[in-house]
Amino acid sequence: MFIKNTWYVAAWDHEVTTDGLFARTIIGVPILMYRTADGKLVAMADRCCHRGAPLSVGRREGDCVRCMYHGLKFDAAGQCIEAPAQTRIPPQAKVRTYPVVEQHRWIWIWMGDPAKADPTLIPKTPWLDHPDWRGLDGYIHYDVNYLLICDNLLDFSHLPFVHPTTLGGSADYAEHPPKVERLEDGVRITRWALNTEPPPFVKAVKDWTGKVDRWNIYNFTIPAILLMDSGNAPAGTGAPEGRRVDAVEFRGCQAITPETENSTHYFFSHPHNFSIDEPAVTKSIHQNIVTAFEEDRAIITAQHRNLSLDPEFKMTPFAMDAALSQFRWVVARRLEQEAAETAAATSGEAAQLITVQRQPA
Structure with missing residues (x-):
């Protein structure tokens, strides 16, 4: 439906502050943005990994954000670092973060493969x-x-x-x-x-x-x-x-x-x-x-x-x-390319899994 491996404008620079939480949905994905104390931009999925509540209605605690549904606390890298009444935090307890760049007053976000997020393409x-x-x-x-x-x-x-x-x-x-x-x-x-x-x-x-x-x-x-x-x-x-x-x-x-x-x-x-x-x-x-x-x-x-x-x-x-x-032809071509790349990657992962499963114990 949407091109993912590209830079989208997510906000004007003044919309994302150091003392608040800013939410905006980009290509169907809820995104939370804020700035750390040193001004660094953070962009992560606006969806707690626990029950899916929006983190944007949560609370800033320093450079972290706390979900105000069940109290999970996430750092700027999206990792859950605290949960009430639970000392051990599962390593998979995290939310996805996104590459984000501020340039000439626009804040740009990359919604696709982070390995392909080249800022020179902005x-x-x-x-x-x-x-x-x-x-x-x-x-x-x-x-x-x-x-x-x-x-x-x-x-x-x-x-x-x-x-x-x-x-x-x-x-x-x-x-x-x-x-x-x-x-x-x-x-x-x-x-x-x-x-x-x-x-x-x-x-x-x-x-x-x-x-x-x-x-x-x-x-x-x-x-x-x-x-x-x-x-x-x-x-x-x-x-x-x-x-x-x-x-x-x-x-x-x-x-x-x-x-x-x-x-x-x-x-x-x-x-x-x-x-x-x-x-x-x-x-x-x-x-x-x-x-x-x-x-x-x-x-x-x-x-x-x-x-x-x-x-x-x-x-x-x-x-x-x-x-x-x-222009619509260019968009359709890029969507087809991304779909083909995704299908090839999925096929490769499936083939690798089958190979592993067939290896003798």
């Missing part, structure tokens, strides 16, 4: 905390499957229709087909709209009287990470050739993390590199983005409800669907 998002860029944190919870959100982000032709007062711009934006390139782990999308109206959220912070050349260039990669170079420059000043004169530039960072099959976490920020000493500009940009993403949630949630009424409904593909079709 996408780079330096704009989230770079002094030359400004942005605000965003989070939205969806009650839909994460792939419907991916579809929306992979086809920006919806902007003039869903976001006419925020991100949209004029209707001609949808008439400019994007260039779609296949990547090993996703797609790269390049869309230019030349001599077009600037979108309302840009008009709110930039006093332009004429039309603009607008660009959205982004990678959308597994598991569902969008990193985008976007912006506007006065029409005809050379933006397509790389001359961004009097331009407004953004570096959109968006992460879609499945919660369950039909619910999703959506993390986002839209850093800008102009007017960085004017908080009102940052706030205006962020509020327009939030409003627009709520508009997305409304139409995608309505779509989800409609599709749920007829599971046999077949969507009719259009040319505008090229990027989302390719």
Whole structure:
């Protein structure tokens, strides 16, 4: 159902503190996160190994957490180190821990084989905390499957229709087909709209009287990470050739993390590199983005409800669907690869067990 051997965004850095317990479900697995006294991140299954109660409703005791159902105490490695009225603790009394990395204000978690958790595979998002860029944190919870959100982000032709007062711009934006390139782990999308109206959220912070050349260039990669170079420059000043004169530039960072099959976490920020000493500009940009993403949630949630009424409904593909079709193919391929690896490993373990059982006593 979900890719496991990949890095998912689990939280913003400020959500996980040194004096509390933070719970969030990631790809159907309840996860507990907290920080030790020295600031080290801990991520473990939010499920006591005894009776399955959530540890997140337990109690912090130093760098440990105590389950408040029967009092078992676990250290930061997930090992049970104390049980009331029981001096001997079974070695199997532990909960699973997960590799977790904090990078550029996002907390990333690896839900698969910990031996494959290579931090160098984490996408780079330096704009989230770079002094030359400004942005605000965003989070939205969806009650839909994460792939419907991916579809929306992979086809920006919806902007003039869903976001006419925020991100949209004029209707001609949808008439400019994007260039779609296949990547090993996703797609790269390049869309230019030349001599077009600037979108309302840009008009709110930039006093332009004429039309603009607008660009959205982004990678959308597994598991569902969008990193985008976007912006506007006065029409005809050379933006397509790389001359961004009097331009407004953004570096959109968006992460879609499945919660369950039909619910999703959506993390986002839209850093800008102009007017960085004017908080009102940052706030205006962020509020327009939030409003627009709520508009997305409304139409995608309505779509989800409609599709749920007829599971046999077949969507009719259009040319505008090229990027989302390719990304879904990449996801399906990765799921098939993981399934094959799991089947091979299970088969090998079974064969080894049979060999051991056949050896003479």
